[in-house]
Amino acid sequence: MTSHTSRPSRDDVLNAFSVEPDSGRETLERYLRDHPDLAPELVDLSRELSLGVCEDEEPLTPEDEALIDAGWSRHKGANPKSVNPFDALSLDELRDLAKRLEVPRQVITAFRERRVDVASVPRRFLTRLAAALNSTLDLLVSALGPQHTPDLARSYKSNTKPMVAAPVSFERLLIDAGVPEERRAGLMADDN
Template identity: 45%
Template sequence: MKNQTISRADVLRDFSVELDTGKDTLLRYLTEFPEYAEELVDLSRELAREVDDDMPLTATDVLSVESAMERFRTGLTQQIVQVNISPQRFSAAAKLLNLPKQVFIAFGGRRVDLASIPLHFLNSLAESLQVTTVQLRNFLTQPPQAPASRSYKAEVKPTVPTRTSFEKILRDAQVSEERIQEIIKGDE
């Protein structure tokens, strides 16, 4: 696992769901992610703390739980809000990332299979589109769209486009094989 591609929140979440969060696991995480050492130790202590389930919650505990639940509910409704990314942003991203506009037309139409996009490229694309990676993921998981111009020019009823692998889209856009490998491997 490359620690450059995993966020602090992901590291802490991964550590918290380990079956054994004991000394050996903690040492492994500290070795692999030294930049999160303080947070990992704090989380380890919190997870190791004994909790008496028989004791009733105090008024402060109840308020704390209610506050956390409210923040959770608010967070859920904020995540549901879909982000619309304009074609102009995709055009600007094409220039920034030095790729043909055809590739970004596929992204704008949500015709790229999200699972086939390398995380480092997804992060770069989100940054160039001025959205978060989560917002970009949410955008790309919406149903694919056919370009509006196709419906007027077609002699037959247009079909719903299917998702295509990122690598195939790059090849179809006649991106050089060398450049494709740079993008896939993250050697940009």
């Protein structure tokens, strides 16, 4: 660099480091020599990149990811009532959740999309669902409540205003999903 004005920005340096084919020790030392003013940020970025390599070798379990997401939300100061425990789940995790709870995937999808009348769901099932989501019962009920319906009506571009479907009862959801009567009776039972 011949002049002070041609010095790359902080973001340019960090972006360049992050796309290096080898972000190992030698590359880090070279960047530290060339940009000593960015040393703490370069070291942090190097650590993050090295952790990414470890995750490829041993992927996190869904439980680990849920715990990390919950901790991150608390760290960011998020209002826990606004956090939907389903939001962080991948498709594979949603499938696994349906298997663990022994319900069709469309039941889990209905909960995720807040189409279930939470008041109609037996407490025992809600407790199992909350535990499977690494959540609390209160957080789950709050996240699924009617105050969390999406504001699609304001942002949708159409001649007609979209309607949010009324929530369905848990039993109706199970019937529509084709859950056999014996299994449905077990899911509807509330030991509390």
